[in-house]
Amino acid sequence: MILLDTHIWIWWVHGDESLSARLAKRLEQDESLGLGVSVISCWEVAKLVEYGRLELPCAVPEWFEQALNYPGVRLLELTPEIAFESTRLPGDFHRDPADQIIVATARVHNISLATADTKILAYNHVETLHLN
DSSP states (O other), X not given: OEEXXXXXXXXXXXXXXXXXXXXXXXXXXXXXXXXXXXXXXXXXXXXXXXXXXXXXXXXXXXXXHHHTTSTTEEXXXXXXXXXXXXXXXXXXXXXOHHHHHHHHHHHHHTOEEEXXXXXXXXXXXXOEEOOO
């Protein structure tokens, strides 16, 4: 399974050109293994819409219904273990709580995180997947 950072999930579902062809191909290949989405990504999407930083083609609840049923997508819960892990990430990680939870989710599940976030890509304590 690969964990999708929030923006990767949005790009994947929308077929956005921001998602490189190589990463899109890799995600297609891994659909059968699962494409994890942290529940915190749902919150991030809702907040981005609330703040006017993301426009969806439909209402947020309808978008969630469609995006969470996209081929291979599996919603990963926020467990107490993930919550705790997010508070004790090794090294120097930035203070964005959503990113902390996403990174902790990848670490607890021992899976790669697909992201284009430069702060996460620079963090050496999580395996990232960023194919240009």
